[in-house]
Amino acid sequence: MDQxxxxxxxxxxxxxRPARASRTQLLQEQIKDRILxxxxxxxxxxxxxxxxxxxxxxxxxxxxxxIKALQAVGIVEVRRGLGLYVGRMSLGxxxxxxxxxxxxxxxxxxxxLVELTEVREALEAGLSQRLISRQxxxxxxxxxxxxDTMAEEARSGRISPDVDRLFHEVLYRPLGNALVGQLxxxxxxxxxxxxxxxxxxxxxxxxxxxxxxxxxxxxxxADPAATATAMTAHFAGVRHRLGQ
Numbered sequence: 001m002d003q004x005x006x007x008x009x010x011x012x013x014x015x016x017r018p019a020r021a022s023r024t025q026l027l028q029e030q031i032k033d034r035i036l037x038x039x040x041x042x043x044x045x046x047x048x049x050x051x052x053x054x055x056x057x058x059x060x061x062x063x064x065x066x067i068k069a070l071q072a073v074g075i076v077e078v079r080r081g082l083g084l085y086v087g088r089m090s091l092g093x094x095x096x097x098x099x100x101x102x103x104x105x106x107x108x109x110x111x112x113l114v115e116l117t118e119v120r121e122a123l124e125a126g127l128s129q130r131l132i133s134r135q136x137x138x139x140x141x142x143x144x145x146x147x148d149t150m151a152e153e154a155r156s157g158r159i160s161p162d163v164d165r166l167f168h169e170v171l172y173r174p175l176g177n178a179l180v181g182q183l184x185x186x187x188x189x190x191x192x193x194x195x196x197x198x199x200x201x202x203x204x205x206x207x208x209x210x211x212x213x214x215x216x217x218x219x220x221x222a223d224p225a226a227t228a229t230a231m232t233a234h235f236a237g238v239r240h241r242l243g244q
Contacts, residue, residue, distance in 0.1 A: 024069060025069075027065075028066045031052060031056075031066055031070060032070070034055065035075075040086045042086050042089065044086050045083060045084070045085055046076065046083070046085060046086060047084070048083055048084065049063045049064060049084070074088070074090040074092065074093070075087050089182065090182070091185070091186040095186045095190050098190035102116060103194055113194065116187060116191060117235065117238050119187065120184065120191075121231070121235040121238075123183070123187075124168070124235075127180060128171070128172075128215070128227050128231055129227065131171070131175060132222040133224075135174040140219070140220055142170050143167065143216060144216070146166050146170050147167065147209075147212060150167060150209055153205065155206075156205075159208050161192055165185075169181055169185070203237055207237075208237065211234045214229075214233065215231065215234060218230045
């Protein structure tokens with residue numbers, strides 16, 4: 001009686017195999033490890049290219065290529081005439097990518113801008129609630145001054161994007177979270193880099209001012225429900241513009 005042939009397991013497709021890191025990628029990881037080993041912080045001077053080459057037993061050209069890659073993502077900062085420094089956190093690369101893909105989706109009904117706005121709205125809705133729960137007595141004097149500037153601009157018929165952005169930046173400053181400002185700034189930059197491709201807003205500047213005043217009043221009163229309502233109204237205006 002013939003024996004059944006053993007079942008052969010199919011080999012995984014080549015595309016399923018993890019890609020091997022290149023020499024430059026491996027060197028990047030070694031440089032990052034070296035930064036951690038030296039207990040360096042953002043803005044601190046790093047070893048020179050020559051020192052890294054000697055320490056890692058590689059050529060200067062290899063180190064230079066790895067440094068360029070790390071510089072592109074903000075991990076390393078190259079200061080001309082001064083040397084290498086640990087980079088400060090930046091979301092510039094994220095802004096470029098968001099802007100590019102948002103421009104692509106403008107051809108398909110502005111899907112990218114809508115999604116970008118939804119993410120920012122969800123983020124700010126949560127942050128505003130955290131602000132009034134953690135910092136109910138936060139000093140809002142600086143925010144009030146920004147609101148006064150906004151009121152002056154509104155009387156002239158237009159609120160500048162810079163003042164609008166500053167309002168949201170100052171609003172969450174009491175949380176003491178540096179990443180919050182950078183992340184909101186990334187969304188803001190991506191949005192306003194394609195703003196010129198949208199229809200001009202038909203909403204009066206005084207109406208925009210009023211929505212920001214409502215946010216200020218609700219946060220100052222530490223009222224969760226009023227804050228949520230004010231945030232929803234604010235972003236309703238943004239969604240209206242996207243629908244034009």
